[in-house]
Amino acid sequence: MNFIINPKTLKEGAFFYREKEAYSGVHKIADKVLKDIESVFGVRPGSAEDYAELASSAVIYGTIGRSPVLERLSEQGLVDLNEIRGKNEVYAFQVIDAAGEQTGKRLVIAGSDKRGTIYGLFHLSELLGVSPYVDWNGIKPRKQEEFRLDADYKHVSKEPSVRYRGFFINDEWPAFGTWCHQRFGGFNAQAYDHVFELLLRLKGNYLWPAMWSARFHDDGPGLANSELADEYGVVMGASHHEPCLRQGEEYKYLRGKDSIYGDAWNFRTNEEGITRFWADGLKRSGKFENVITVGMRGEADTAIMGKEATFADNINLLRDVLRTQNRLIREHVSPDLEQVPRMLALYKEVEPFFYGDEQTPGLIGSEDLENVILMLCDDNFGNLRTLPTEEMRSHKGGYGMYYHFDYHGGPISYEWVNSTYLPKVWEQMSMAYDFGVRDLWIVNVGDIGTQEFPLAYFLDLAYDFDRWGTGAINQTDEYTRLWVERQFGAACEAQDVANIHRLINGYTKIAHNRKPEAMNADVYHPVHYREADRLLAEIGQLMDLANELYARFDEETLPGFFSLVYYPAMGNLNVHRMQLLTGKNHYAARLNRMEANWLAEQIQACMKRDRELVEEYHAIDNGRWYGMGLSEHIGFTRWNEDECKYPVLMHAMPAGKPRLSVSIDGTGQHSEGSGWHVNQLRMNFRQPDVTAASFTIYSISDLEAPYEIICETPWLTCSAYQGVLNGTSKAADTITVRIDRSLMGQETEAGIAVKLPSGVCTIIVDAKLPELHGWPANTYVDVDGYIAIEAEHYFAKQDAMHTEAGAAQPSAGFQAIQGYGRTLSAMKVFPTNRYFTAGEDAPYLEYRFVVHEAGGYEVELYMQPSNPVTADNTLYYGIQANDGQLQIWNTVSRGKKITDSNAEWAAGVLDNIRRHSSIVDCRSGLNTLKIFAVSPGFVLEKLIISPAGKKPPVSYLGPPETYYIGENNQ
């Protein structure tokens, strides 16, 4: 007999056995699960404190040490609590026979601790198909007639991979703050109830609350927030600059001339006041479960001491602060300091104080930091920085990582909607784990809204690293598939689910290449390589897809789709579209093309759409997310939204006489055919795999103007040979030129004459094919004046080897991370924390290419903008062409710190790329190029090879991949 849930069984009796000994928070969660069950079966299940009232299929939940019934079942041998006892956040989930006088089945959910039980309870909801966003986003589960578990079903959860896993509500104005105040009247327990539920359903356990105008421990009202968190087992932390369970806003609120805490956030001049402030915080909140922030920074995320203070002054201050705080924690929280979770953030200026320098020892190794979790931080843009060295990894307190999905700071803030791309989170956070960062993962999600998807991934990665971490390369796509299926499988068809998956991948990849706030008209090139047009086409397809999907949902299911997918997707895509159109508008207007005016209308439509999207997000589902879309997000000119500028609309005034201009698409070449100026353009058909190219004729006036195309070459055809433009209803015609190489004979060049009102422009078509000499597949042959290679398309690769049982085995080597990087994929060495010596043990990638002239060539590598993992600011790679010298390069400028004023770093995080060039000697003909891994963090995306001093035309993503010989030797 199975464990069966259906409306009938639910009506038979109580479904949940509610032990009075259980944690109150566990009961509260159980009530939420009962609501989940009701939403699945349409019947509200009951719970009973009297065991006798249970239905034939009923659930017994409890926590070791707080559950007599579990002890009894254990004694009866029905469950084995030893499997979970003493473990962290583990639950057993097991079907047993109803014992004693009862018949039927019992589902036992036994937690090793409070959170273990809670995760176990939510595991039931999960099995029933209830989304973790059931409360936060109103995702409705699929209605079911019946749910069964095998009679011997048993599942024991693993301990989470990372000890503290949570998120940070940050920069809560105007979005989260408005939402809280509008819906709940403040940052109170009513609001946090939803936040805690979201956290726990996503298997997190740790939270940094809102902190810019909020005081978590006072806003409940009173201690209600803290008490609720503690009931739910939510471990509270506070941001990096808020020590001793006090929030920054609290001091602002309590300080004053006559305050017992004094009137200076200064441990030197107001030691007594500050110490008392901290002591009272610990007294008040120390009884709850916390990770206590230690250390001290300035108020509101600033440096602690003035510019006049020396390095040593700062370090000494921090030593004194830590000593005092440890004393206070011993006094007011627990004399067993080792048992009190504490955290020091190595953030901004604190990091150098930790490491010290040659003259001044840092805090590293200080006894005051024993057992303290050392929290590291990314560079605020999702790229890790200094990580624990092998030696440091033995620190007993372990390490934490503060990561960002949202950031208020330079070079450009991003706080509006989700712009996080899972492969990046995987690549970075799995490396963090590999480097020993396993005790605390916290991610800044800003206002939460629209960050739900990457947040789930972050917390799942932290919860089950075995399943999703380093070992699971290229699984982010599978994660996304499962996530979409889980949220929307109930509401729509399989095809729609696949399309939602495609939409999420599509928009997050685009946002990964450029965040909306940092997007502007000058990012993508308006014409080179048709870069803007190709992206616009992709955006157009994704937007169509999004709108088709939108129409699939009904009133009840739309809000979930809208908030989780449609709104962040359309928001991102629409801003990108607007800025791309603006780039094209500016380009067209500067050439007096009438097309500019049509483009200007489209830009305005995008701006209108942007506002409509936010309005709909604020209105949908009765204003469920009202306020969450308030962040500025267009045209940032500063690090924050101040002085942001909307796209400038450019209009071209029609010329006074009929004029047309012709351009070769994908290039900056243009001509009006005047005999005095440029009247020859070049079209490239030298790529053997290219059979079509195009040119476009544009109106320069709003007068009727005819054109005629004369192409007498039998091996070329044009899609049209004449036409008339009028600059208004018809402002441009694109003519496709097709080649039939079978008709070419000995000819390799031809001319297409384009007769325009101002003259004749001749398009010289160069169709000379390269000789291929039987070169093998993946050999790149220069037909464009440069070569562009996707890193994944190496000719050969060499792993590092080690000897095992007498045989050489690969110990490290490059692997492709699919979809990562700005174009195709990226190559990275695994394991991620190894150093190599180029030319000795270093893994390398070998590329083959053919150039026509010997000489110096520039090889430009496009790399993920990794920061060095050590404090010496080096990230090396090696490069060698043919048998030439092996060059070792540092991809970052030594001595440059990661600050807004470091232009190299700033460009890297905005562009999501770092470029590094070197010059190698090439032969005429076939060449080989080896790229060697040296430092951790080297992630190669693309290579551009061009004659020294002759770079290919500029663009944002770089030239698309050029011709290479495929498998069939073509």
Added chain:
Amino acid sequence: MNFIINPKTLKEGAFFYREKEAYSGVHKIADKVLKDIESVFGVRPGSAEDYAELASSAVIYGTIGRSPVLERLSEQGLVDLNEIRGKNEVYAFQVIDAAGEQTGKRLVIAGSDKRGTIYGLFHLSELLGVSPYVDWNGIKPRKQEEFRLDADYKHVSKEPSVRYRGFFINDEWPAFGTWCHQRFGGFNAQAYDHVFELLLRLKGNYLWPAMWSARFHDDGPGLANSELADEYGVVMGASHHEPCLRQGEEYKYLRGKDSIYGDAWNFRTNEEGITRFWADGLKRSGKFENVITVGMRGEADTAIMGKEATFADNINLLRDVLRTQNRLIREHVSPDLEQVPRMLALYKEVEPFFYGDEQTPGLIGSEDLENVILMLCDDNFGNLRTLPTEEMRSHKGGYGMYYHFDYHGGPISYEWVNSTYLPKVWEQMSMAYDFGVRDLWIVNVGDIGTQEFPLAYFLDLAYDFDRWGTGAINQTDEYTRLWVERQFGAACEAQDVANIHRLINGYTKIAHNRKPEAMNADVYHPVHYREADRLLAEIGQLMDLANELYARFDEETLPGFFSLVYYPAMGNLNVHRMQLLTGKNHYAARLNRMEANWLAEQIQACMKRDRELVEEYHAIDNGRWYGMGLSEHIGFTRWNEDECKYPVLMHAMPAGKPRLSVSIDGTGQHSEGSGWHVNQLRMNFRQPDVTAASFTIYSISDLEAPYEIICETPWLTCSAYQGVLNGTSKAADTITVRIDRSLMGQETEAGIAVKLPSGVCTIIVDAKLPELHGWPANTYVDVDGYIAIEAEHYFAKQDAMHTEAGAAQPSAGFQAIQGYGRTLSAMKVFPTNRYFTAGEDAPYLEYRFVVHEAGGYEVELYMQPSNPVTADNTLYYGIQANDGQLQIWNTVSRGKKITDSNAEWAAGVLDNIRRHSSIVDCRSGLNTLKIFAVSPGFVLEKLIISPAGKKPPVSYLGPPETYYIGENNQ
């Protein structure tokens, strides 16, 4: 008894005695004068071949050698023909008693030659107040009741200062060509009748006809053009590349495979054909009065030989050509070659062939050039280039100058409307005369239309150099006054005449600073020094003035005013206005200012106005000038009009929340008051003579947004203290700040707080006055971080001295040319052809200025962009600060030729300025600076002194003059 003309006398009998012996052309001119008289008195006067039919006041006109009556009067002792006999183009104009049987008075107009008589006849029209534009522009004379000449009135004209004086109709399509064809059916004698009349009435005698699709000697039809010219005494020339009385188009028309002239414009491969072509031209047209172009260039204004030809090849070719041509002229025109006026143009590539180089002797001094006028040329933009050295001036043929009021060529053509400024023509052409260029002056007037005013000046200068030339410095204003009075005195009041004068001065000065075709949005700075706003204000006043004047004229008199003044003035001003507004529009849009959208509307209005102006010019007076306005004139991007671009209109989209921004007018400083970014601006009140400054608040959105100004400083007042902008009807408020220094006490700095929606911006007012230490007048004191000096405001000047009769007399020295240069005036040394040695005999200007810190200062001179007058490409000046080293600088890059690819030259002619900087050492406190004249052509306009490396903000005209101590020591 006076010589009286009134309706009664005119009806008494014939007014003109028409001798049959007279030149037919003289009679034709006399008929035009009769029409003039009719237009003055309302009565058509008659003429009679019978002496007896003359009225009591009648005119006897004739030419020595063609007038029995004059011989008779001479014999009678009534007139003294010896006063004019043998002279060139001279007339006597004398009232005598009617002799013999007649009573009354006779006005005798006796010409030394045909043109002398014609000028004499037109002198009568002139005395009667008839405009020289009576025919060309339909200017109506003032009606008169009676005209009297004293009984003993006598005037004998001077010989013209320059032998051949004329203009060149060039680049005749689309304007002049359309006009000719529309009104007369071709470039025929009907059309040229008007052109000749204009030339002669303006006292010219020489013409280069249209030549791009026209063949003057064929278009008459047949020889009618040539014959009419000869009748009128108009000496025909042809442009620099059209030798032997043949036009370039003729060869194009006659050449061919079977042509007797061959099919190659090549004296080496087709010597026979070319020689025959020339011979036939001389046979056909040699009988008329000509200046025969000799030499040879390529077809259509290009070089004669290909790139492979050596320098010597070219020179040898020219020698052969000249020898052949001289032979042909001897054979077909006159064996007395010395008597045949011939001209060789030293234009473009011909110039180096003339001078030769160290290896290869040039044509200079060649016997083939004996008695040939050597025609020099400006740089196409009104700046003379290489001039005859003292040694060269002895060349018997003399020199000519080809000058431009209109040009089709690089860097940017100017062919639309008049953009010539008289002081420049005076400065340049008087220097030409001083350097011995006195035999031929020809000016390119393009299509003639709108060039009438500077053309009159050019011809008057050539006709009467004594009156208007070098000796008459600063008389262009008087010339303009007289010209306006003569054309419009009849049609309007004295005040209007003065206003027309002001309008002409105003618009030509603006066009002198930048020609409309070369004007674009980036020329003037949109905000620095309020440069754009100040010019816009000036343009606004001039346009208002023009429109007031327009309303003064009636239907009959308007066309003359419209064509001569209103249309070129408004055309120029409107294009300038449009481009200035565009600069402001772009600046505003880039800052998201809503003002941009209002500016965009204004730009469109200007574009509309531009079209309306051309349409009115084409329609007025029954299409009298139809076609003359067809030249493109907006947004040239190339040397010709191809691919020209209209202003790009930029629109700002309103921000999503109320935002305002504040700017300090005249500077690039702006702020929204954000606490994170720029929120302090600086306002300068350090100039003792400045009592007011302003700032402006701009809307960034279309939402209502309030501002508040808090100024608690008693010595500062603001014109408003609060306001609300809405971005549409009210998008900007300018606040004037006034200072009352009497209330300042010890204070020198104050803050004005401007409360904006995004924060508070503080304007720091710096009102610290400099200490003046009793420095004398014209001492400049740095209060802006730099010093700007108008050259005229020197502290002292030193002339070169020579000893005359034992006493030192000034022999050369700087004089101010009023109104010349881009701002106030210009300083130039007279005589204009002297060389000096700085520190010895060189005249100099001494400036005094005070800076606060000792150190290196950059002294940037703004100079008229003169070209060197000698072939060695040097134009030196000297500079010395205090007792420092005297530095000698060449203002032009040696070795750079005047070609479009010489960016230095190109910038100079477009900007109408050349800048040259040097570094001098200054003391803290008072400094002196001497600027020494060295080479001819040095014309100083302005000096900017700034600490080395710290230039003042960029602008087109440069910083306006800074503070200096005035006469009253303030």
